Amino acid sequence: MGFVYYVRYTKDGKLIPSRWCTHTNDKNAADRFAEENRDRIIAEYYDRKTVKKPTIELYSILKKYYAEGSPFLEVDRKRGRALGEDARKTYYNFITKQFIPYLRKNKIRHIEEIDTPLLHRLQNYLLVDKKKNIIINSKKKEIIIKGIKPQTIGHYISYISQIFDHLLIEGHVRTNPCKSVIPLKVSKDDQKITGCLEINKIKGIFNKKWKDELSCLLSLIIYTTNMRNSEIEKISINDLIKVDNIRFIDIPKSKSPNGVRKVPLHPYVYNKIIAYARKNKKGNEDYIFKLPTRKRLGSDTYTKALTELAVHAKHPVEKIKEDNLRFYSGRHFWKTLMNSEDLGDVEEYFMGHKISEDVAKRYNHRDKQGRDKLIEKAKKVFEVLDKHIFLSKTTA
Numbered sequence: 001m002g003f004v005y006y007v008r009y010t011k012d013g014k015l016i017p018s019r020w021c022t023h024t025n026d027k028n029a030a031d032r033f034a035e036e037n038r039d040r041i042i043a044e045y046y047d048r049k050t051v052k053k054p055t056i057e058l059y060s061i062l063k064k065y066y067a068e069g070s071p072f073l074e075v076d077r078k079r080g081r082a083l084g085e086d087a088r089k090t091y092y093n094f095i096t097k098q099f100i101p102y103l104r105k106n107k108i109r110h111i112e113e114i115d116t117p118l119l120h121r122l123q124n125y126l127l128v129d130k131k132k133n134i135i136i137n138s139k140k141k142e143i144i145i146k147g148i149k150p151q152t153i154g155h156y157i158s159y160i161s162q163i164f165d166h167l168l169i170e171g172h173v174r175t176n177p178c179k180s181v182i183p184l185k186v187s188k189d190d191q192k193i194t195g196c197l198e199i200n201k202i203k204g205i206f207n208k209k210w211k212d213e214l215s216c217l218l219s220l221i222i223y224t225t226n227m228r229n230s231e232i233e234k235i236s237i238n239d240l241i242k243v244d245n246i247r248f249i250d251i252p253k254s255k256s257p258n259g260v261r262k263v264p265l266h267p268y269v270y271n272k273i274i275a276y277a278r279k280n281k282k283g284n285e286d287y288i289f290k291l292p293t294r295k296r297l298g299s300d301t302y303t304k305a306l307t308e309l310a311v312h313a314k315h316p317v318e319k320i321k322e323d324n325l326r327f328y329s330g331r332h333f334w335k336t337l338m339n340s341e342d343l344g345d346v347e348e349y350f351m352g353h354k355i356s357e358d359v360a361k362r363y364n365h366r367d368k369q370g371r372d373k374l375i376e377k378a379k380k381v382f383e384v385l386d387k388h389i390f391l392s393k394t395t396a
Contacts, residue, residue: 003117005030009042016045018112058111062100065163066092072166081162086230091159098126099160111173116180119157123184126153150184157181195324196332197313199340204391205312206268215305217276218289218297222330224385225249225263229328233297237277237284240270243371246378264378266385302327341384343377 005022007030008015020041022030065072066088073083083091102122108114126148133140148156161178168176202223210216221232231251241250247265265273277288289297306327310317315325 007034009038011042016042018045018110021115021117058103058109058114059100061167062095062103062163065166066095066159072163076162076166091162094156094159095163098156111167114177116177119160119177119181123153123157123181126156127184150186154183157183193324194326194329194332196329196336197315197325199333199337199388201313201315202333202389204389205309206389207391208312210308210312212304212308213276214289214301215308217272218302218305218327219309219330220269220272222327223333224266224269224389226331226334227251227263228331229297229302233287233289235273235288236286237274237282237288240265240273244375246375248378262374264381266382266390268390337384337388338381341387343380343384 003021003023004025005027006019007022008019010016020037022033024030024033061072064070066083068088073088076082099122102125103114106118106121108118127150128147130145130147132143132145134143135141157178161176164173164176164178167173206216206220206223218232221227221235222229227249235249239250241248241262243262247267247270248262249265250262273288277286280288282288291297291301306320306325306329307317310320310325315323
């Protein structure tokens, strides 16, 4: 739980608005620290106050750091650390909805009060289940909100660390307390690998009639293009481009800079998307799958699509959770399918992953190989899809 004893000093009858960690849980040792270090700490405090530096207000910078149009992120971008828009929103939501309320609850007012022990206590706080009262039909009901997984908490600490790195560079703080945080160990239960259907279970299921048209189309797209959920939601007709008579989905914005790419779009899938867009009166710039009452499709939409997919693939619905199948399993299926046909290298072209910086990849500039290579790879992807997903050849 970190150190127990902190010290605050008064000078000339006034309380100095900062506290210092004594780095001990022993009361006598804390008393000695407070007495022996009084003059030094107070002198250093007032020395810092007299140095003319831009003032830093804790909650102001926390609210602004990951905000849209943040000047702090612009500095980070120039220093080589760019954030995708989806990542920025995730970071912003954690800082404003969880980290700031936690600091206020612990009466933290100054940046110097955020130290490593405080962040260890934050880890513990995020781990535990929490009770919350909600109102259903005018009746109060208590629900349990599950604690956050260790791996996710590790990501959260990194969001805070980026802010401290910036403050360190600007000279507002002397150390980054996140660097000394002991990471939580990830148990085997938290390391479950996303499941994947067998290749032979998908063939022909998209030629059948589905109960829900949207479920069919969403599943069809992820299993044939390997796009992420967030990328699928942002498809517009204008993004469906042609390169030498081959259709692609142009992804100009993604979860990360590595996700910006062109994805091969099978003719069968293209026709289905266009038919759906026209039926729902979508303009060329509209998000095709945006529902009128929602900003995002929501987990229930993807769960519904996964459930119907399992039915058509003759996979027991009750085993979906046991096998750790998710809608996102479509990306795992696509990669597995391409590997099974010796096309594993298409990941570098079409999946939007960060490519490891070994010598071969640093010296092999895929983007300079021209459209011929892009078309060649796309055609090979279509051949695999025709062989394993559709009932008959549909690329002609």
